[in-house]
Amino acid sequence: MKEAVIGIDIGGTYTKYGIVDRKGNCFADSFISTEAYKDFDDYLKHLHDEIEGTLKEIPGEVTLQGVGIGAPNGNYYKGTIEYPPNLNWKGIIPVVKKIKAYYPGVPVVLTNDANAAAIGEMVYGGARKMKDFIVITLGTGLGSGIVVNGQLVYGHDGFAGELGHVNVKLRGRDCGCGRKGCLETYVSANGIRRTVFRFLAERTIESELRSISFNDLTAKMITEAAQRGDLIAREAFEYTGRILGAKLADTVAHTSPEAIFLLGGLANAKELILEPTLRSMEENLLPIFRNKVKVLLSALSDVNAGVMGASALAWKELGEDSEQ
Amino acid sequence: MKEAVIGIDIGGTYTKYGIVDRKGNCFADSFISTEAYKDFDDYLKHLHDEIEGTLKEIPGEVTLQGVGIGAPNGNYYKGTIEYPPNLNWKGIIPVVKKIKAYYPGVPVVLTNDANAAAIGEMVYGGARKMKDFIVITLGTGLGSGIVVNGQLVYGHDGFAGELGHVNVKLRGRDCGCGRKGCLETYVSANGIRRTVFRFLAERTIESELRSISFNDLTAKMITEAAQRGDLIAREAFEYTGRILGAKLADTVAHTSPEAIFLLGGLANAKELILEPTLRSMEENLLPIFRNKVKVLLSALSDVNAGVMGASALAWKELGEDSEQ
Numbered sequence: 001m002k003e004a005v006i007g008i009d010i011g012g013t014y015t016k017y018g019i020v021d022r023k024g025n026c027f028a029d030s031f032i033s034t035e036a037y038k039d040f041d042d043y044l045k046h047l048h049d050e051i052e053g054t055l056k057e058i059p060g061e062v063t064l065q066g067v068g069i070g071a072p073n074g075n076y077y078k079g080t081i082e083y084p085p086n087l088n089w090k091g092i093i094p095v096v097k098k099i100k101a102y103y104p105g106v107p108v109v110l111t112n113d114a115n116a117a118a119i120g121e122m123v124y125g126g127a128r129k130m131k132d133f134i135v136i137t138l139g140t141g142l143g144s145g146i147v148v149n150g151q152l153v154y155g156h157d158g159f160a161g162e163l164g165h166v167n168v169k170l171r172g173r174d175c176g177c178g179r180k181g182c183l184e185t186y187v188s189a190n191g192i193r194r195t196v197f198r199f200l201a202e203r204t205i206e207s208e209l210r211s212i213s214f215n216d217l218t219a220k221m222i223t224e225a226a227q228r229g230d231l232i233a234r235e236a237f238e239y240t241g242r243i244l245g246a247k248l249a250d251t252v253a254h255t256s257p258e259a260i261f262l263l264g265g266l267a268n269a270k271e272l273i274l275e276p277t278l279r280s281m282e283e284n285l286l287p288i289f290r291n292k293v294k295v296l297l298s299a300l301s302d303v304n305a306g307v308m309g310a311s312a313l314a315w316k317e318l319g320e321d322s323e324q
Numbered sequence: 325m326k327e328a329v330i331g332i333d334i335g336g337t338y339t340k341y342g343i344v345d346r347k348g349n350c351f352a353d354s355f356i357s358t359e360a361y362k363d364f365d366d367y368l369k370h371l372h373d374e375i376e377g378t379l380k381e382i383p384g385e386v387t388l389q390g391v392g393i394g395a396p397n398g399n400y401y402k403g404t405i406e407y408p409p410n411l412n413w414k415g416i417i418p419v420v421k422k423i424k425a426y427y428p429g430v431p432v433v434l435t436n437d438a439n440a441a442a443i444g445e446m447v448y449g450g451a452r453k454m455k456d457f458i459v460i461t462l463g464t465g466l467g468s469g470i471v472v473n474g475q476l477v478y479g480h481d482g483f484a485g486e487l488g489h490v491n492v493k494l495r496g497r498d499c500g501c502g503r504k505g506c507l508e509t510y511v512s513a514n515g516i517r518r519t520v521f522r523f524l525a526e527r528t529i530e531s532e533l534r535s536i537s538f539n540d541l542t543a544k545m546i547t548e549a550a551q552r553g554d555l556i557a558r559e560a561f562e563y564t565g566r567i568l569g570a571k572l573a574d575t576v577a578h579t580s581p582e583a584i585f586l587l588g589g590l591a592n593a594k595e596l597i598l599e600p601t602l603r604s605m606e607e608n609l610l611p612i613f614r615n616k617v618k619v620l621l622s623a624l625s626d627v628n629a630g631v632m633g634a635s636a637l638a639w640k641e642l643g644e645d646s647e648q
Contacts, residue, residue: 073612082612132480146578148472148479155472155580156456157616165610166574177610250490254470254578256479286489286501288397288406292481 002027002062005314006051006103009113009306010034010071012086012140015043017051018304019058020311024124027058029307040089041098048102066107067099068314070116070306077158079110085176086140109317113137113306115152115161117298118145119316120309121261126299132257135298136163136244138266138273141176142184142191148255163251164188168243187244189219189265195236196222207232223269237272244273245280252281252289263298263305270297326351326386329638330375330427333437333630334358334395336410336464339367341375342628343382344635348448351382353631364413365422372426390431391423392638394440394630401482403434409500410464433641437461437630439476439485441622442469443640444633445585450623456581459622460487460568462590462597465500466508466515472579487575488512492567511568513543513589519560520546531556547593561596568597569604576605576613587622587629594621 004027009016011034018029032050037043055062073084079096081087100108111119118135121127127135131150137143142164146153153160164184165177172181173194185191196209196217208225209217209232226233248260266273278295285293300308328351333340335358342353356374361367379386397408403420405411424432435443442459445451451459455474461467466488470477477484488508489501496505497518509515520533520541532549533541533556550557572584590597602619609617624632 130480132484148477148484149475151473151475153472153579156454156582157580157613159612160456160472160578160580162577162580162610162612166577167570167608179608179610246491250574251578253486253490254484254575255477256481256484256486258480284491284503286486286503288483288486289481 002058002060003065004062005066005068005311005318006064007307007309007311007314008047008067008069009116009310010069010081010087011113011306012072015047016304016307017047017054018307018311019055019062020308022315024308024311026304026307027062028054029304030054035088038088040093044098044102064103064106066109066314066318067103068116068310068312068317069095069099069108069110070113070310070313071095071110072113074110074112074115075158076109076111076115076154079108081110107314107317109313111152111154111313112143112161113309114143115145115154116309116313117143117263117300117305118147118152118309119312120300120305121298122147123312123315124300124308126261126296127259130258132255133259133261134251134255134257135261135263138188138262138264140188140190142188146255147257153255163247166247166250168247183243183247187240187247187266192219192222192236192240192266193217195239196232199232199235203232205231209233219265220268223272226269226272234272237269238276240266241273241276242280245277245282246284248277248281248295249284249286249289252293253286256289257293259294259296261296261298263300264302267297268302326382326384327389328386329390329392329635329642330388331631331633331635331638332371332391332393333440333634334393334405334411335437335630336396339371340628340631341371341378342631342635343379343386344632346639348632348635350628350631351386352378353628354378359412362412364417368422368426388427388430390433390638390642391427392440392634392636392641393419393423393432393434394437394634394637395419395434396437398434398436398439399482400433400435400439400478403432405434431638431641433637435476435478435637436467436485437633438467439469439478440633440637441467441587441624441629442471442476442633443636444624444629445622446471447636447639448624448632450585450620451583454582456579457583457585458575458579458581459585459587461588462512462586463588464512464514466512470579471581477579487571490571490574492571507567507571511564511571511590516543516546516560516564516590517541519563520556523556523559527556529555533557543589544592547596550593550596558596561593562600564590565597565600566604569601569606570608572601572605572619573608573610576617577610580613581617583618583620585620585622587624588626591621592626
């Protein structure tokens with residue numbers, strides 16, 4: 001008999017899920033489209049059918065212990081997704097309540113995707129022995145999960161850890177949140193694309209990125225161009241890391257973490273983003289914090305970090321006393 | 325028989341102390357000079373003699389349960405004061421170890437002054453029913469104590485909560501920490517003095533503050549001038565609150581507190597500082613955080629907040645299980 005939880009990672013395009021035990025072994029995983037479903041109930045029915053199918057494929061008996069969900073704008077306290085800008089479903093969606101109807105009798109718990117990634121890092125990843133750390137997800141936007149004294153910081157309303165929306169520049173770039181100059185408009189897959197286009201406009205030097213449209217340009221292309229020595233791409237990583245590092249120095253002044261983990265699309269550029277980020281953070285740190293805070297790549301694979309994080313959330317909810 | 329702790333508030337000029345019970349009743353209190361003692365051991369011997377004298381004056385028997393200390397650059401984990409810029413004693417001072425020699429057998433615990441103020445607010449003040457809040461002390465500099473999920477945030481090294489040193493402006497005002505543009509160079513008793521002098525230079529309007537030298541000018545004078553309608557003083561408060569509010573919006577994006585309490589010299593200006601701070605914070609908040617976070621004056625008296633905070637720290641260390 002295997003004890004396992006379902007980890008569900010709801011993204012704007014796909015929903016990934018996996019059947020995962022306490023040690024982080026994933027018995028099976030798959031995905032469905034998120035964006036194909038205009039109605040949340042239809043989506044959930046289809047997701048449940050798929051999960052049932054996946055469960056049947058696992059050899060031996062699986063005892064389901066709980067369900068963990070990571071989702072954009074997910075609220076841990078209320079079990080809801082609230083006003084998600086990148087999903088088809090509008091308003092406040094009572095996700096936990098609706099999933100409980102399919103899985104009665106086991107805990108169902110939800111948080112935002114970056115918080116789930118932080119819990120994944122704590123339970124299965126590079127933060128296993130840490131009590132104070134931060135995970136920064138560098139996807140389309142910038143998400144963050146802050147852990148203090150071994151506990152995820154949810155804040156009084158369940159929405160803490162929105163570092164993507166600290167201010168970089170007073171009248172800076174337009175942000176999807178309706179304001180200007182937010183960190184994620186500079187530091188994210190989309191942010192570095194904007195930076196490349198700014199430098200293409202300002203500089204006259206040659207770049208392989210001059211032949212690519214804004215819509216076609218991806219963080220992966222910028223990474224590969226930088227690895228080939230493209231000067232515009234390299235300057236864009238330098239600029240991105242400098243801004244991220246300066247803002248992380250302010251974040252360290254808040255919670256003084258042992259390490260900051262980077263995860264997601266831009267983190268795949270490895271040293272290209274790590275090096276300027278660490279350098280800029282050190283330059284901007286208050287002296288008492290210098291040479292103390294590690295900046296690391298997440299130990300979770302980018303491919304399934306969301307699923308592992310959601311699973312870890314469920315296992316954490318089940319508590320240490322159920323540990324065997 | 326009375327159970328009490330000693331709360332000690334070490335400041336640059338004076339060291340205040342009080343004998344305080346669990347409910348916050350202060351049986352006796354007094355102070356000695358801090359700056360008169362070049363040597364920490366001499367200082368401590370004198371402080372101990374004075375406390376013994378004060379204890380003898382309290383009618384009935386007092387059973388000492390512990391000692392709490394709030395001090396600039398105090399480290400909770402190590403019980404040390406480390407490289408304090410505004411004290412005579414240099415390097416790392418093992419304060420807890422040395423005080424334990426005078427008070428063996430009871431817990432002796434130390435943290436920085438702003439953290440102690442936050443614990444005072446939690447135990448005796450306006451945050452008694454809150455689990456997530458922040459205290460900002462607006463004295464000569466800007467200190468902060470962050471509480472998450474009912475626990476003070478110390479960080480991995482014991483130095484968390486240094487909001488006075490988040491960056492406002494890249495090449496901004498010189499800060500005592502050796503960097504430029506730190507929040508406390510704008511938002512503190514000293515910061516608003518600098519702002520007044522900037523506006524006196526920039527504007528041609530009359531102001532009663534034009535007859536006062538930089539060295540003579542105090543936050544109290546600026547407050548009183550503003551209360552009398554002085555336009556330079558009022559503009560200085562507006563500017564100070566605008567900067568504080570914008571930075572608090574970033575802080576809310578980190579830990580999403582229920583309330584932010586202001587304490588210390590500048591907070592005595594009440595609405596003059598509260599109103600522009602709250603307005604600017606709201607203008608700069610991510611929409612999901614708007615109209616949720618209170619900005620309040622501390623419920624602790626400015627006169628003894630440090631002593632009450634240090635006492636609360638000791639009681640908190642003694643734990644809930646010793647409660648009667």
